Amino acid sequence: MRSTRSTTPRSPATVLLTALATLLGLLTLLSPPAQAAATSSRAAATGLHISNGRLLERNGNDFVMRGVNHAHTWYPGETRSLADIKALGANTVRVVLSDGHRWSRNSAEDVAAVVADCKKNRLICVLEVHDTTGYGEDAAAGTLDHAADYWISLKSVLAGQEDYVVINIGNEPWGNTDPAGWTAPTTAAVQKLRAAGFQHTIMVDAPNWGQDWQGVMRADARAVHDADTTGNLLFSIHMYSVFDTAAEITDYLDAFVSARLPIVIGEFGGPADQYGDPDENTMMAAAEQLGLGYLAWSWSGNTDPVLDLAIDFDPARLSSWGERVFHGANGIAQTSREATVFGGTAPDTRAPTAPGTPAASDVSATSVTLTWPAATDDVGVTGYDVVRVNGTAETTAASSTSTSVTVSSLTAATAYTFAVYAKDAAGNRSPRSATVTVGTSAGTPGGSCSVGYRVTASWPGGFQGEIAIRNTGTATISGWTLAFAFPAGQTVSNMWGGTPAQNGSSVTVAAASYTSTISAGSSVTVGFTGTASTANPAPTSFTLNGSACATG
Template sequence: MRSLITALACLLAMFVAPVAPANAAVGIHVSGTKIVEANGQEFVMRGTSHAHTWYPSQTKAFADIKSLKANTVRVVLSGGRWTPNSVSDVANVVSLCKQNKLICVLENHDTTGYGEQSGAYTLDQAANYWISVKSALVGQEDYVIVNIGNEPIGNNAVTPGWAAATTAAIQKLRSNGFQHALMVDAPNWGQDWQFGMRDNARAVFDSDPAKNTIFSIHMYGVFDTAAEINAYMDAFKTAGLPLVVGEFGFNHSDGNPDEDTIMAQAVSRGLGYLGWSWSGNGGGVEYLDQVTNFDVTQLTDWGRRLFNGANGIAATSKQASIYGGGTTDPTPPSTPGTPSASGITSSGANLSWTAATDNVGVTGYDVYTSTGTSLGSTATNSITLTGLTPATTYQVYVKARDAAGNQSAASPTASFTTLSGGGTGGGCTAAGTVQSQWSTGYVVQPVTVTNTSTSTRSSWTVTFTLPVGHTLTGSWNATVTVSGQTVTAKNLSYNGTLAPNATTSFGVQASRPSGNTSVPSGYTCAN
């Protein structure tokens, strides 16, 4: 009898085999507050956004973004609010990300400002778009995160609200077979000042059958103090939920974000961040371009800060292990040759060196001063340095990077001295544009400062006149004083040096009596 029971038990076991969870996360997925790859290695996003849907021919941007050591690119797509991105186009975008060893965050921009901006799509419509291009995404879970809808609700109340609409969109994608990590943006144009995402994040996360939802906060003028930034990040840490800074800038028309704290806290907490945006901004926020005219050799002040500044991308980014990042290849590249300087001017120089070699391939080089300050990164064994100080001796060295994220030993140090330029002679011009205005105030952004001389200047001072009755209420990217109705703006430490024909900008905000439509005038520029 015992042997018969044993035999029946074995037979039954054959028919009751363990079943894998129906919605187990694959590829990139959430683990507590962390984002990890399929192999369990933590992945921290460091990158920028690229407006592909409006600039579909600018595909070189993927390689250029990678050359500055980013590990992620957030790609703007549209399902119909603008020219739709087709299945083949989305597949090509994913291919470009993979070719350049970037994790691809694909976002649908159609939802931006729903309830407040005319023409905006619902999150349900965004989910339908992802389903329509599903064939380009299935099987790419190791490489792709689906950002369901950009800034999906403005500042107006809508029905269904953020939590219900987001939950429904997540569940719609899961029921249609999407196993990807899903990223969801906050309401209030992404800034969540009413805390709709913060206070409902746990319920939304738990509604995801795969438990694979990442929350994205956009940090602009709402996040202009360290206290506000820390409090928001602390809330998600306490809740045990994954948060990324899906967009942020170094200034904005709604206030001056504290980008230093945003970046420092993201690094110390192990949170991802994605700056906005590579190039091609319009509508008065051109100052958010990180490079000029999609040219990687023309980094703007914002681009230099994001990629090469303290807690920036070059210093903190680690390539995804799916591309050979992490510790899968412990062998660093060979040491590059001694840099050689040429084309030296008062504010720049060209450097070149003998290329390094590596068993998994050299992906780029980082240039430093002898004190360890980054001067930039490049994908090739040469670089054009800009923004240097006149009549200054620079001692520089180079390190190579490989496809696994390893860095070589430092090259021998080279020394060169920039020419004297001083920036004390010649002319400059200033011109202001009223970007936005309302009955009792307005924003002048940008006030563009142009060096019209033939030599590099190291400082500038702009003056202009406020109409009678107007009062300055804020400023950014300049030290500003007011005497009567005369405003005087002087450069800050990071934007005073201007090569011939180079430009920089600052902005101001002012109040005025209701119905008074006058604007500032009489812009002048001097050293």
């Protein structure tokens, strides 16, 4: 479930106010000359803590969050989620809870179980109260003070978990109405928890539904930070459609880093919405460059399903958004490092190499067999996932422990594009292989096609060829795959009118969109260039959608 996010359009006057707030924020962030002395005088670190603007573990190791948000309070039965998130490489999970103001209150026993589940799966646990979302603009939202009382009621559960738990007092605790009202309640809530004896790192979300587009948190961060007697305060910015340019993202994050104030991207989205198109590539690249944490929204169960990283909580069915977050550039699999507090042998974080390009064989109306060159891995490849590719979207089609698998339940006379991922025992997943496009059989009866093959030009070591496919039957052929074998080691290097795949001497050609339909009595032509030795004999037989064609 994604909370409603209001992003008021920015008029020229608003832009000017924002710019002034930004300038004031920079001056405020950079001003105190005695901040280092103040930090050094604070109490000794307990567990996860802040030092010099960085989130550190008790032993002083830098810890950079790489993880996702999980809507536990709305889906308490999805108990496999943390294990699945960990298997995909995350080191942190931000868990949605309720203090009972708006949704059913998560009990102390439930929260204790969540923390235990995080620790069992070697995940740092960021716990947040969601009831505060949009306070001041959403009448149903609760206050930070009420959320602070909830945390105090859980003190017996959370005490002693400082190495593993970050307390995010309240999610997006202020809307767009008078966002300057964020500062005092945030400060008061932090101080209330400290007075109750909490030593945990505390995370505070920005106003403007978490996006701080008016710069209030940016301007007041130093004052809020200095009001925390422990110094263990972590600021959280939520980046959605307000952050749709690289300059906005880097400018905001750089301001905090330059001022040595700790910040994390506590939520972010990539898919476009009615307000704009977030620049997730810059968010992830900037976080990696600056050594800042990020937590993607969200694992599954959103009312806006485009934001689901996993479809129906199934880790084998990652959405295009999930593939981007877990396996894309600067993604979780590539950049996550497990917290050292969990000890033991250093985790295997290196992904296998990409498998080779898959080749298709045994194409029928409803199935195809795919075979690919093996991937390699430091420890060992444990299996492969075959995915169907449709633009930027992917769905898992089959899994195998070998380098071959038959994909079933396909639709006749349909073109499919496949690729392969390798995986290892630690849950690391390789880059994606190159793709192969295959057209399933339409059940064309034998003797209803003919194929003409000719060489149209030759040069030393190469040639240009042409294949004419004629429909000699009475029914239209919609979608096709042509198969043949070169008799003398020739290879296809480039093709137009179809998409080739070659495995040794065997070649399959899937129709291009503009050649996929062949009316009765008509033909389509596929052209290609290839390599050949001195001998360049023509193939002797062809099949179309698995049925033999006449030649000549």
